[in-house]
Amino acid sequence: MNYPLSEEERIIQKTARDFATKDLAPVAEAANKEGTFPDEVYTKLGELGFMGITVPEEYGGVGLNNFSLVLVLEEISRVCASTAVTMSVHNSLTNWAIKTYGSEDLKKRYLPRLATAEILGAYALTEPSAGSDVSSVRMSAVKKGNEYILNGTKIFISTGNKAGAVIVFARTNPDDRKHGLSAFVVEPDFPGFSVGKIEKKMGLKASTTVELVFEDCRVPEENLLGEEGAGMKIALAGLDGGRIGIAAQSVGIAQAAMDEAVKFSRERIQFNKRIIDFQSTRWKIADMATAIEAARLLIYRVAKLRDEGQPCSKEASMAKLFASRTANRTAYDALQIHGGVGYTEEFLIERLYRDARVTEIYEGTSEIQRLVISKRVIEEYEKSMPE
């Protein structure tokens, strides 16, 4: 893999790769089999700086950029997609939201602990009635004295039962769909906060996905993120970073699946031939490798755009759409190359196949990405038309 990475970027990538293969792999294997959350991994990730990559140094982070985050997420995903989603939510959503919209007080209170993984971050937007359609959020936040009282239910919240800081979106004005949404930093020991159902998922077994229940949950007014009514703006702005993170996760899964397919097909012999010597196998590998390269380049480009502060929603959606499709296509073909054993828990490809699936669902389904992309393309066309 010879991208024009800088010396620093290559060292970052190597640290991530070495950590993933040496330290994470054995833990990931067990955690995914047993469906447990590997708490201890995050302490180590914190020490390495991987939980505060884009947090400025003055708040205990590393002060690096989205590009570095993407390099790290890909390497971690090659070994454990569950760990990667926990990290992506933590870095790209929680840390990012507090860093970008938090008051000085919020930044000082939360970022240093998040950056060292003393606490983990979660991001609670989805509700039973609001999935793809964010504007349908119903959860309410009513100001009472110097507190907001939150009522409602969030579902599918990654790390929700493990997090020390949850970004929660709730409605401060029920009549204004667009400007009625606000975001809060909520701690699990705020009165009225509780964890509900823990989902039993098809994949990502070493990450938790939970329901969060808010019953007259009391949130101090200082924990409002940005101004009242800024919720929609924050949610939409957060999508770009979140999508880039999941795109990187997808490429990591795809790369791992292809590596497994190559390894397996060099060893498996049928009809007196290694199955890698059948043209049908080689064509699959060629298509996988090409798609992976293309996906990676889309991700690198959008990460650079975001680091430069340029608008990049279309590019983030393209990277997410293409990379998640690539993860699924590659895992499917790689499992096919394994034959029957690929369908058993003995082989890593079985986990990769399951883990790949959700990349086309969360952080905006593939349909929603296409909506975003086509809308932009049409807008660009119309802008370029003579009056």
Add this chain to the structure above:
Amino acid sequence: MKIITLLKRVPDTEARILINQEGTGIREDGLKYVINPYDEYAIEEGLKVREKVGGDSKVTVVTMGPEEATELIRTALAMGADDAVHIVDPLLENAGPFTSAAVLAKVIEEEGFDIIFCGKQAIDDDMAQVQTILAEMLDIPQVNVATEFELSDDGKKAVLSRRIEGGDEKYETALPAIISCEKGLNEPRYASLPGIMKAKKKEIRKKTLADLGFETKPQGGRAEIVRWLPLPKSGECKIVEAEELQDAVKELVRLLREESKVL
């Protein structure tokens, strides 16, 4: 305390090594390079000693190698070393152990030292000679293949172990000394992201042979690498078949005697 750790750039342990056509070295195209794995133990031990002694202790990495070695030196700085000297000179290409030791000795003397850590061998040519020649040149004690290292409280001597067949050998040595490190001595730390950021500001001092006062490449070693040869291809396996086992054995003995001439 002034701690020197030696670092060599070597091909990745998992890389497939091919000899070049001229037989003058290996094919470098597409090869991945890493810090010599045993040197990682040396760096880690250097950092641990610095942490123990504290004060104005300093770990200096010394590397002789091509321009591209900078990335690996930077990695060592990101692990926590304080600064580095990088000797780059086209004359030093394919330098033998004597030449390497002579150049390193010059740098180390210039830098000053209380202790030197290095790997027990470089995994490229597996010579394991530099540390010994260096010890002679600097006229200091050496302990090779160390699996345990403990600095005395006054920092004047060290107690070491080396694993041998069936047990451990315990050593005590006065300092300064040169210690070559074996797997198991410690668990090398990663280059963390904060470490990588700090390393950006650390100094790598580049030096040529001329900077070190050498007019030509120092020579004096008695051995010289004449030519590099690829391993012979393993021969085809021949299965001796015959209707009767007895005849097969006869044929096998004939082949062993007449063709491969091992009997």
